[in-house]
Amino acid sequence: MPSIEGKDIKSVVVACEAGMGSSVLLTTQLAKQLKPHGVAVTHSPVNRLNDDTADVVLCHQGLVSRARQAAPNSVVIPFQMFMGDPAFAKVTAAITNGGTLDG
Amino acid sequence: MAEVTDLLVADAVRLGCTAADRFDAVRQAGEALVRIGAVEPAYADAMQEREQSLSSFVGEGFAIPHGTDAARALVRRGALAFLQFPEGVDWDGQDVRACVAIAASADEHVSVMSTLAQVLLDPDQAEELRTTTDPERVLELLAPAPEQDDETQQPQETL
Incomplete structure (x- = not known):
């Protein structure tokens, strides 16, 4: 399973089924937190992911296996809630304070 | 507020709706988008398909039904519809009071979604959007904030 150091994360993609709804909602929130740290946050439909899409992929629990299949070398972090899921805090903390993300 | 009037028009704001279940609510949301000429009728079917694969509940009593990537x-043109369900809709175990239905061909709706994210993070504004009886207030609450171009992103795919 791939892993990455927080300081090496330069791009995060939020993936969802259509890349139109929830991923957009999350992207706008995360971008505000991560942009000051030089991390680009984008969104994508899960089917259009590949290993070059981003260092870290955030996606809903139900899409994790598809995301891992599409981007086997990216760290894939699942979340369950669209607001306030601990996954977002985990990624933000690794980027701002350092630490390793596995997924 | 030119931006929001393009994407969310008063005709697409429907307050006081009732729905039997979440698929009924999504059907009404699809109809609202069809009625304003934003989408082909088949888009409403794709919204059902998307809802079946994963709930579009996002928290704070809101759901954001939309179609699939395909x-x-x-x-036909990017647009939003807003439907309020004062009696609530059982959304796969969650209580939903309002839907923001999305029709997007690219990323034309990102600024409104950013505003929606802000509203959802503010309990007072979320409550107001769930319960207001003034359609004009809905348009105001979802108007993209001016001068926040730090939120404009480089979407990696826009097709």
């Missing part, structure tokens, strides 16, 4: 081709 259904972008059925979008």
Whole structure:
């Protein structure tokens, strides 16, 4: 399973089924937190992911296996809630304070 | 507020709706988008398909039904619809009071979604958006904030 150091994360993609709804909602929130740290946050439909899409992929629990299949070398972090899921805090903390993300 | 009037028009704001279940609510949301000429009728079917694969509940009593990636081709112009359900809709175990339905061919709706994210993070504004009886207030609450171009992103795919 791939892993990455927080300081090496330069791009995060939020993936969802259509890349139109929830991923957009999350992207706008995360971008505000991560942009000051030089991390680009984008969104994508899960089917259009590949290993070059981003260092870290955030996606809903139900899409994790598809995301891992599409981007086997990216760290894939699942979340369950669209607001306030601990996954977002985990990624933000690794980027701002350092630490390793596995997924 | 030119931006929001383009994407969310008063005709697409429907307050006081009732729905039997979440699929009924999504059907009404699809109808609202069809009625304003934003999407082909088949887009509403794609919204059902998307809802079946994963709930579009996002928290704070809101759901954001939308089509699938493939259904972008059925979008005539990017638009949103707002439907309020004062009695609530059982949304796969969650209580939903309002839907923001999305029709997007690219990323034309990102600024409004950013505003929606802000509203959802503010309990007072979320409550107001769930319960207001003034359609004009809905348009105001979802108007993209001016001068926040730090939120404009480089979407990696826009097709």
